[in-house]
Amino acid sequence: xxxxxxxxxxxxxxxxxxxxxxxxxxxxxxxxKLKKHKNLIWDKPSPFDHKILKKAHDEDYINMVEKSxxxxxxxxxxxxxxxxxxxxxxxxxxxxxVIKAIEGVELKKFKNAFCAVRPPGHHAExxxxxxFCIYNNCAIAAHYLIEKFNYKRIAxxxxxxxxxxxxxxxxxxxxxxxxxxxxxxxxxxxxxSEKEKGNHNNIYNVPLPAGTNTEKYMNALDRVLDQLVxxxxxxxxFSMGFDANIADPLAQFELxxxxxxxxxxxxxxxxxxxxxxxxxxxxxxxYDLNALxxxxxxxxRALSENGK
Numbered sequence: 001x002x003x004x005x006x007x008x009x010x011x012x013x014x015x016x017x018x019x020x021x022x023x024x025x026x027x028x029x030x031x032x033k034l035k036k037h038k039n040l041i042w043d044k045p046s047p048f049d050h051k052i053l054k055k056a057h058d059e060d061y062i063n064m065v066e067k068s069x070x071x072x073x074x075x076x077x078x079x080x081x082x083x084x085x086x087x088x089x090x091x092x093x094x095x096x097x098v099i100k101a102i103e104g105v106e107l108k109k110f111k112n113a114f115c116a117v118r119p120p121g122h123h124a125e126x127x128x129x130x131x132f133c134i135y136n137n138c139a140i141a142a143h144y145l146i147e148k149f150n151y152k153r154i155a156x157x158x159x160x161x162x163x164x165x166x167x168x169x170x171x172x173x174x175x176x177x178x179x180x181x182x183x184x185x186x187x188x189x190x191x192x193s194e195k196e197k198g199n200h201n202n203i204y205n206v207p208l209p210a211g212t213n214t215e216k217y218m219n220a221l222d223r224v225l226d227q228l229v230x231x232x233x234x235x236x237x238f239s240m241g242f243d244a245n246i247a248d249p250l251a252q253f254e255l256x257x258x259x260x261x262x263x264x265x266x267x268x269x270x271x272x273x274x275x276x277x278x279x280x281x282x283x284x285x286x287y288d289l290n291a292l293x294x295x296x297x298x299x300x301r302a303l304s305e306n307g308k
Contacts, residue, residue, distance in 0.1 A: 160241020
């Protein structure tokens with residue numbers, strides 16, 4: 001079976017304004033680069049029952065979001081999170097992409113999947129938009145796995161350079177989900193210390209200083225992999241940001257684009273015996289367009305090589 005790339009034409013209609021780092025070209029450069037990889041399946045998001053949103057987000061928040069999309073111009077959900085008329089379908093299609101990814105893996109239509117979506121999701125909390133994020137795509141994916149397929153042990157690994165405060169917030173009291181994050185600290189959004197462990201010891205944060213290079217990151221990754229082996233996940237979700245790249249303008253890590261192949265390969269190698277290769281990946285950050293495209297290509301290459 002092949003790796004699928006799932007994306008939506010609506011993703012580029014989510015307009016954030018000139019100069020905003022979370023821009024439509026992010027998905028364009030990734031998909032153009034991935035088209036050079038000849039061994040992929042290309043797919044579109046699925047319609048889905050919107051009740052699943054309520055598993056990750058408060059109903060009042062969902063209602064607020066649905067009523068917020070402007071008929072013209074732009075609107076701020078928070079200081080960083082801008083929406084436009086086209087954001088409505090982009091936001092829904094981002095969720096629909098992770099649903100399609102899960103269904104495709106479960107029904108063996110493809111081996112695994114990368115969701116090239118925007119807006120991203122890992123800063124979105126139960127009742128709050130933050131940091132370019134509206135709905136928490138990975139959190140909804142995990143709840144879908146629990147609700148539809150009765151999974152008991154789901155791991156979400158978040159290598160984005162910013163801590164996924166939203167994912168941590170949503171799963172702080174959920175023993176079925178292990179959230180693991182490597183991130184620059186102290187840094188936006190200010191969360192992610194080692195002391196934040198979750199009510200079931202199901203949060204594992206690895207805060208790292210600015211200037212973290214490949215060697216130091218890979219040493220930290222060992223700690224994440226050890227926790228994954230202890231947890232024995234039945235399904236793995238990558239909350240996949242690429243802004244730890246040295247070229248990224250919003251952070252100060254020093255990873256190379258090729259490192260994302262190694263991060264992915266090692267994570268899959270550590271978890272395959274538990275997940276049987278069941279994994280999806282969902283785009284989060286990454287704001288230098290060239291570095292983003294190269295890093296995502298290396299990540300998907302590792303996904304496509306898994307199990308060969």
